[in-house]
Amino acid sequence: MLLPKVLTLFLLALHQLCFVNAFTDYLLKKCHQSGFCHRNREYSGNIAKSFNHYYSLNEDSLKYSEAENVLHGIVEKLIPSKNADDITINLPFTLRFMQEGTSVRFTIDEERAPTENLPDYISLRRYNETSKWAFDEHAPLSADFASVKKGHSWFRSDKVTFLNKAGTLKIEILRKSFLLNIYYNGRLSLVINDRSFLNIEHLRSKEENFKNLLPEESSFNMFKDSFEYSKDDTLPFGPESIAVDFTFKNYENLYGIPEHADSLRLRDTSEDEPYRLFNVDVFEYTVKSTSPMYGSIPFMLATNPRSSVGLFWVNAADTWIDIKYDRHDSKTHWISESGIVDVVLFFGDTPADILEAYTELTGRSVLPSLASIGYHQCRWNYNDELDVLTVDSEMDRAHIPYDYIWLDLEYTDEKKFFTWNPSAFPDPERLLGRLKRLGRQLVILIDPHIKTGYEISKAIIERGAAVRDPLQGTFFGECWPGTSVWIDTFSRNAQILWSSFLKTLVSATNLHIWNDMNEPSIFSGPETTAPKDLLHEGGFEERSVHNVYGLTVHETTYHSMKEIFSGEDLRPFILTRAFFAGSQRTAATWTGDNVANWNYLGISIPMCLSNNIVGMPFIGADIAGFSGDPEPELLIRWYQAGLWYPFFRGHAHIDTKRREPYLLEEPVKSLVRDAIQLRYSLLPTLYTAFQKTSTSGVPIMKPMFFEKPNFCQLYGVDDQFYIGDTGILVKPVVEKGITQVEFLLAPGIYYDLFTLEPFITSYEEPEKYSVAADLGKIPALLEGGHIIVKRDNYRRSAKLLRNDPFTLVIAPNRNADAVGEIYVDDGETFAYQRGIYLKSVFQLKNGKIITCVPEHVPPNQEFVGTTTINRINVALDGNDVSIKDTVNITQGAECRIATVTKKRPNTAIIENVQLRFNESWTINF
Numbered sequence: 008m009l010l011p012k013v014l015t016l017f018l019l020a021l022h023q024l025c026f027v028n029a030f031t032d033y034l035l036k037k038c039h040q041s042g043f044c045h046r047n048r049e050y051s052g053n054i055a056k057s058f059n060h061y062y063s064l065n066e067d068s069l070k071y072s073e074a075e076n077v078l079h080g081i082v083e084k085l086i087p088s089k090n091a092d093d094i095t096i097n098l099p100f101t102l103r104f105m106q107e108g109t110s111v112r113f114t115i116d117e118e119r120a121p122t123e124n125l126p127d128y129i130s131l132r133r134y135n136e137t138s139k140w141a142f143d144e145h146a147p148l149s150a151d152f153a154s155v156k157k158g159h160s161w162f163r164s165d166k167v168t169f170l171n172k173a174g175t176l177k178i179e180i181l182r183k184s185f186l187l188n189i190y191y192n193g194r195l196s197l198v199i200n201d202r203s204f205l206n207i208e209h210l211r212s213k214e215e216n217f218k219n220l221l222p223e224e225s226s227f228n229m230f231k232d233s234f235e236y237s238k239d240d241t242l243p244f245g246p247e248s249i250a251v252d253f254t255f256k257n258y259e260n261l262y263g264i265p266e267h268a269d270s271l272r273l274r275d276t277s278e279d280e281p282y283r284l285f286n287v288d289v290f291e292y293t294v295k296s297t298s299p300m301y302g303s304i305p306f307m308l309a310t311n312p313r314s315s316v317g318l319f320w321v322n323a324a325d326t327w328i329d330i331k332y333d334r335h336d337s338k339t340h341w342i343s344e345s346g347i348v349d350v351v352l353f354f355g356d357t358p359a360d361i362l363e364a365y366t367e368l369t370g371r372s373v374l375p376s377l378a379s380i381g382y383h384q385c386r387w388n389y390n391d392e393l394d395v396l397t398v399d400s401e402m403d404r405a406h407i408p409y410d411y412i413w414l415d416l417e418y419t420d421e422k423k424f425f426t427w428n429p430s431a432f433p434d435p436e437r438l439l440g441r442l443k444r445l446g447r448q449l450v451i452l453i454d455p456h457i458k459t460g461y462e463i464s465k466a467i468i469e470r471g472a473a474v475r476d477p478l479q480g481t482f483f484g485e486c487w488p489g490t491s492v493w494i495d496t497f498s499r500n501a502q503i504l505w506s507s508f509l510k511t512l513v514s515a516t517n518l519h520i521w522n523d524m525n526e527p528s529i530f531s532g533p534e535t536t537a538p539k540d541l542l543h544e545g546g547f548e549e550r551s552v553h554n555v556y557g558l559t560v561h562e563t564t565y566h567s568m569k570e571i572f573s574g575e576d577l578r579p580f581i582l583t584r585a586f587f588a589g590s591q592r593t594a595a596t597w598t599g600d601n602v603a604n605w606n607y608l609g610i611s612i613p614m615c616l617s618n619n620i621v622g623m624p625f626i627g628a629d630i631a632g633f634s635g636d637p638e639p640e641l642l643i644r645w646y647q648a649g650l651w652y653p654f655f656r657g658h659a660h661i662d663t664k665r666r667e668p669y670l671l672e673e674p675v676k677s678l679v680r681d682a683i684q685l686r687y688s689l690l691p692t693l694y695t696a697f698q699k700t701s702t703s704g705v706p707i708m709k710p711m712f713f714e715k716p717n718f719c720q721l722y723g724v725d726d727q728f729y730i731g732d733t734g735i736l737v738k739p740v741v742e743k744g745i746t747q748v749e750f751l752l753a754p755g756i757y758y759d760l761f762t763l764e765p766f767i768t769s770y771e772e773p774e775k776y777s778v779a780a781d782l783g784k785i786p787a788l789l790e791g792g793h794i795i796v797k798r799d800n801y802r803r804s805a806k807l808l809r810n811d812p813f814t815l816v817i818a819p820n821r822n823a824d825a826v827g828e829i830y831v832d833d834g835e836t837f838a839y840q841r842g843i844y845l846k847s848v849f850q851l852k853n854g855k856i857i858t859c860v861p862e863h864v865p866p867n868q869e870f871v872g873t874t875t876i877n878r879i880n881v882a883l884d885g886n887d888v889s890i891k892d893t894v895n896i897t898q899g900a901e902c903r904i905a906t907v908t909k910k911r912p913n914t915a916i917i918e919n920v921q922l923r924f925n926e927s928w929t930i931n932f
């Protein structure tokens with residue numbers, strides 16, 4: 008089963024020493040080397056020429072279940088034979104509307120007859136439980152089916168038609184070719200099986216294979232794998248891939264399907280490698296590539312100025328996606344190695360509608376603690392307790408705020424997770440106690456591979472909680488500690504065990520967990536990961552569940568930590584490297600092992616944007632590059648860009664020079680400190696954005712097309728972005744030697760975020776706008792029409808800011824209007840879920856009056872920190888606001904006058920206003 012020992016050791020050495028060598032692409036399959044990708048590309052190419060179709064909907068099989076609101080039927084695959092009878096394969100099909108009729112789900116499975124060739128511990132049925140992991144437990148799965156025509160008359164035509172209740176969606180199924188047209192608001196938006204690429208490789212024996220092939224099919228690697236690093240795959244089912252094509256009608260831009268180190272707008276792959284979704288460990292991955300990475304979210308978004316469509320391919324197997332932009336349409340071809348066809352389609356007017364529906368289904372990003380959106384200081388490794396405490400105090404001495412300090416692999420006793428190195432960390436509770444005094448948190452690494460030969464791995468093996476080899480024995484592979492076993496967190500048994508390990512390790516409530524290497528990374532495995540014929544709970548092969556494994560690990564960790572923290576009701580923080588659709592519910596992630604060079608800084612922006620538009624916004628990249636030593640300019644620019652990542656962490660490889668911000672030479676140190684302090688001053692605005700995403704899915708790093716879907720010119724822009732709904736627009740410097748950046752702006756007024764100097768664009772079309780960007784300058788604007796909230800004081804951590812007053816920054820639009828909001832809660836517990844939070848809306852109307860209206864106040868005015876606003880900055884030029892030397896303030900029965908200073912030519916500052924946003928008030932100019 009294992010790769011030959013020499014090769015294993017070679018790969019192991021390569022992985023550990025590859026500090027100088029970038030990740031080697033040859034370890035990963037290309038499409039032509041992957042049996043099922045190769046076959047499906049060939050099949051589609053041949054079908055495109057032959058125009059044949061072999062799949063049809065059996066009209067007699069159709070049944071509409073009123074109880075479930077689901078249409079059931081059989082799709083027949085017909086394999087013609089010259090000399091014998093044709094073969095018909097029955098493929099059960101379901102179709103339903105969901106989410107009040109705004110989304111459509113369809114599935115295609117296979118009826119498999121029992122076969123003697125398969126051991127009884129391997130599940131015969133195709134894996135159909137990906138949705139169980141991906142969907143939120145509260146998701147509304149069954150909406151009223153349509154105003155379906157009752158009775159059976161409508162089955163008796165070549166076309167079967169369904170409508171949703173609201174009449175916004177119409178689905179037509181052409182029975183003979185099994186082609187589905189979906190109309191949204193009367194327009195044909197999506198065609199399923201448009202090009203007849205539907206292909207379900209049904210179960211057959213090797214001996215009978217020749218009878219089961221369609222003329223257009225290739226039999227390449229159906230029963231073996233010829234790829235050098237995975238040739239031991241036993242492929243017990245032979246070929247079992249599924250593939251479907253989808254044409255997005257009148258959509259010229261596709262996005263999503265992370266994780267890839269590539270542009271935000273997906274590229275045409277017809278002359279290239281398809282995008283691949285397959286969770287793998289890709290140290291120093293290649294930039295600008297469709298190669299797979301650590302995480303997989305099989306969700307795609309198509310958008311045009313009129314409407315948007317989302318496509319969620321609910322399948323966790325190795326998956327390839329081909330894209331062809333064809334005049335005004337986008338044609339896609341989805342190919343997975345196994346599992347069932349399970350697809351959810353979302354239709355709406357804007358990208359935001361789609362994301363809202365998608366995150367209703369898969370869950371929304373959990374509201375993180377306030378501290379966890381502060382700065383994280385990490386390194387592989389902090390050597391011992393003294394090292395940690397020194398970093399802690401030096402950050403304070405240098406006035407650099409931070410909240411989380413991290414311990415990588417080496418804190419353990421010889422890489423045995425759930426232990427501490429006794430000489431370096433003799434008293435972890437003492438360390439945690441010291442950190443806690445300033446409200447600081449510690450994160451430790453716990454990977455799913457467990458070294459053999461100590462009590463934790465023994466318990467995993469004894470309790471049958473390990474991932475198994477194809478013969479049902481415990482699987483052993485190589486990772487950091489040497490020979491290891493892997494926890495099978497698909498099983499309840501393993502989840503309980505994992506939880507018990509964490510319970511023995513943690514009692515302090517400022518300890519959090521980092522699940523790394525959970526693709527899983529296996530140095531001795533094919534393509535750096537698990538052999539596909541390993542077995543998981545229920546007798547399912549790794550092949551079918553691979554991409555969701557990492558989610559089972561971090562979700563188990565999260566639930567365990569939540570239970571451990573339940574006494575104090577605290578929110579755990581979990582970072583995961585591998586992710587899948589639904590991971591956002593319980594973890595943050597990052598873009599993995601990047602390199603300290605400008606290309607990786609640049610690509611981090613579209614990578615983070617991609618995750619943000621598929622519902623997993625809590626993401627960042629290692630600052631300032633994981634491996635290599637960044638030059639000073641890069642380091643500054645990376646902090647200035649990274650401060651906008653939703654997850655803001657400095658991290659470095661064990662072989663790099665120490666680069667904690669306080670160690671840097673001047674002026675680098677001050678510029679990095681300014682960037683981190685800026686993040687802290689904007690925490691109120693960021694936390695409000697996080698709260699919004701946790702209730703509506705709206706991205707935190709938001710691409711231009713998402714904010715301004717009306718302007719096609721912005722659809723390809725992926726180097727500038729908005730922060731949530733706040734109006735903050737950033738274009739980080741990601742190239743060396745740059746002193747000027749050029750924004751592309753939709754019509755409106757924009758102000759420099761720091762000086763409030765205005766810029767007004769034309770009324771019609773997007774326009775370019777240059778801003779100076781010397782080393783000390785972070786190119787960031789505030790769009791007119793917005794109000795943001797910040798804090799001006801420096802404090803050492805997020806928690807210590809709790810009682811400091813707020814400042815409002817008002818950026819009027821052309822009509823001299825602006826709006827913004829603030830959300831606050833205790834920042835650390837789940838009390839907000841019981842209504843203990845405060846949300847208020849600020850408005851500027853006609854340049855004459857500012858109002859504050861609390862939308863939600865906690866019952867009994869329970870304490871959520873200070874609510875005092877001390878200062879209001881109003882941008883003046885370029886709009887119709889004119890403020891005199893005083894303004895009138897009304898709060899409750901109290902009226903008073905406040906003086907206005909016009910510090911800079913374009914800003915009015917109303918100081919010492921002493922207003923609280925848990926009450927209503929007005930300011931009249």
Ligand code: NOJ
Pocket residue numbers: 387415416452523524584599600633658659660
């Ligand atoms: C791989 C992770 O990507 C990296 O961040 C970490 O430092 C190393 N594993 C060591 O644990």
